[in-house]
Amino acid sequence: MESGIPVVSYARISADNRGDEHGVRDQHKVNRETAARLGWTVVAEFTDNDKSAAKADVYRDDFEAMLKVLKAGKLPDGRPVQGVVIVAEDRLARRPGDYERFVEAITYKDGRVYADARGSKDLYSEDTESMGLFGAVISKMEVRKMQRRMRRSHQARAEQGKPVGGPRPFGWLPDRLTLHPEEAPLLRKAALDFAGGRSLDSIVKEWRRHGVLTSRGNPWIRMTLRSALANPRLCGWRAIGGELVRDAKGEPIVGQWEPILTPEEWQAVMAVMNARKGHWVNRDGSVGSPIPTDQREHRYLLSGILRCGKPKPEGGICNKPLRCRPGKSGVGPHVYLCPGKSDGGCGGISRRGDKIDEFISEALLASLEEKELRRRKERPAAWAGEKELNAAKKRLDELSAQWDEDKISNELFFKLAPQLEKKIARLRAERDKHQASIERARVRAALDVEDLRRRWYIPEEEGGLPISTKRAYLREAFHAIIVRPAVRGRRDFDPDLLEPIWRED
Numbered sequence: 001m002e003s004g005i006p007v008v009s010y011a012r013i014s015a016d017n018r019g020d021e022h023g024v025r026d027q028h029k030v031n032r033e034t035a036a037r038l039g040w041t042v043v044a045e046f047t048d049n050d051k052s053a054a055k056a057d058v059y060r061d062d063f064e065a066m067l068k069v070l071k072a073g074k075l076p077d078g079r080p081v082q083g084v085v086i087v088a089e090d091r092l093a094r095r096p097g098d099y100e101r102f103v104e105a106i107t108y109k110d111g112r113v114y115a116d117a118r119g120s121k122d123l124y125s126e127d128t129e130s131m132g133l134f135g136a137v138i139s140k141m142e143v144r145k146m147q148r149r150m151r152r153s154h155q156a157r158a159e160q161g162k163p164v165g166g167p168r169p170f171g172w173l174p175d176r177l178t179l180h181p182e183e184a185p186l187l188r189k190a191a192l193d194f195a196g197g198r199s200l201d202s203i204v205k206e207w208r209r210h211g212v213l214t215s216r217g218n219p220w221i222r223m224t225l226r227s228a229l230a231n232p233r234l235c236g237w238r239a240i241g242g243e244l245v246r247d248a249k250g251e252p253i254v255g256q257w258e259p260i261l262t263p264e265e266w267q268a269v270m271a272v273m274n275a276r277k278g279h280w281v282n283r284d285g286s287v288g289s290p291i292p293t294d295q296r297e298h299r300y301l302l303s304g305i306l307r308c309g310k311p312k313p314e315g316g317i318c319n320k321p322l323r324c325r326p327g328k329s330g331v332g333p334h335v336y337l338c339p340g341k342s343d344g345g346c347g348g349i350s351r352r353g354d355k356i357d358e359f360i361s362e363a364l365l366a367s368l369e370e371k372e373l374r375r376r377k378e379r380p381a382a383w384a385g386e387k388e389l390n391a392a393k394k395r396l397d398e399l400s401a402q403w404d405e406d407k408i409s410n411e412l413f414f415k416l417a418p419q420l421e422k423k424i425a426r427l428r429a430e431r432d433k434h435q436a437s438i439e440r441a442r443v444r445a446a447l448d449v450e451d452l453r454r455r456w457y458i459p460e461e462e463g464g465l466p467i468s469t470k471r472a473y474l475r476e477a478f479h480a481i482i483v484r485p486a487v488r489g490r491r492d493f494d495p496d497l498l499e500p501i502w503r504e505d
C-alpha cells in the first residue's frame, strides 16, 4: 500500500554535463529520499538523456510526458499525481520556455507540491525570490493567472473553516471553539443593543462599570468593542484581509466554532456599523444622508436634534442646532438654547427642556406604535435580484471551466471574468443589505414597542434605555426639529411652536 502525497521523480542528464546512467539512478535515489523525508511517495520516474541528442530541437519525451501527467493530475493508468521531486532546478531547464511550461503544468491545479534535494518549496508563496530561478519564472509568468490560483489555494485553507492563531477571541474559551459562559451572552447582548441603535460608548461604559475585561485583561475601549462586533466570527464566518471567505458557490464558509449570533443578526450589526460611518441608515438598509456623529455620550435627549427656528432679518431661519444647559443649581429643568453669535448662533431661543423632551418622545413613540401595527400586517418582500445573481454565478462557473480546459484564451477570460465578478459582488452586496434590513426590522420589532415605551421613561439603572439608544431612535425618525420662537408674552408650552421634520420611509 502506498501512502503519502503521490509525486513523480524527474531526472535528466544534460549533454554538457558528463553524466551517465549512474547519474540518473543517483538522481532518482535522491528524489525518493527527499520524498520520503517529506512524507510523499514517488509513484513514477521520468528520465531524459540529452546526451543522446544534443540538438536544440530535440523533443524531450519524458519531460513532455511528465508535463501531461502534471496537467492531468494523474498517470495514464489513473493513479493520482500531485507534485514533482527533482534534485535541483537546473535539471529541468534545457530550452527557454521549459520552465514556463513546467510551472504552468504544475500549478494547473490547486494544492500541488514541489521539492528539490534541499526541501519542499511553496509554489503559492508570494515570496518568489526565495525560490530562485523557479521563482523568477513564476513572477515573470502570467501574474494574474498565478495570483488567481494562489488566491484559490489560500481560500482552500480558509474554506476548511478552521480557527486561526492569535489571542483568544472574547466570547470563546481558549480552545477558540466553545462559547465562554459569561462573555458570550454579554457580547450577544451588546451586538443586539448596537443593532438596535445603542452607542458603542454606552456599552463600553456599562462594561467598564461592571469590570468586564478584554480577553487580554484590559478594560474595554470603543475601538476594541467596535472590532469585536465587526468580526464575522460572531456568526461563524471568517474573513481574510477584510473580505469574507466564501466557497465556490459564493456563500460564506461556516467555521467549526459555536456562533454567538445568526448571520442575519451579524449583518444587522454591520448594516448599522457601515451606516454609522457618518451616514444614516434608511429603513431598507440603504445608506442615507450624512449625520453629525453622535460619538460622545449625550446627557440630553434632544441637543443637536433641535434647531433654532428664529427668522433671520435677511430671510430664512437661524437653523443652528440647539445646545443644552443644565437646570439652575441642578434642580430646575434643563434648557435648550441657541448658542450666541460668537458661536455661530443667534442666541434668540431658549426653551424649557423637560416639556419638549416629553412632547417629542410621545410623538416618536406614537409613530413607532403605528408603524409596528402596519409592519405586523406586512410580510417582508423577497429580494428581486436572486435570479440575476444565480445567472451571473452560473456564467462565471462556465467561463472558469472553459478557461481551466483551455477552451478560451487568457485574454478573453480576463476580460470577461472581472466584469462578472464585479456584478456578482454588487448583487451579493445588495442581497446582504436586503437581508440585513429585514433582520434590522425584526430586531427592532423584537424590542417590542410596548416594552420600548416602558423603558423609555425609567432610569437606565432600572433597565431603562440609555440616552444614546433613545437618540438613535429620534435621529432615525427626524431629520431635525425646528423650534419656533414664542409669541411675546406667552409663557405656556406650545407644541405648535415645535416643527418636527420627519424622515420619509
Ligand SMILES: [Zn+2]
Pocket (backbone or CB within 6 Å): 308, 309, 310, 318, 319, 320, 338, 339, 345, 346, 347, 348, 349
Ligand atoms: Zn438661533
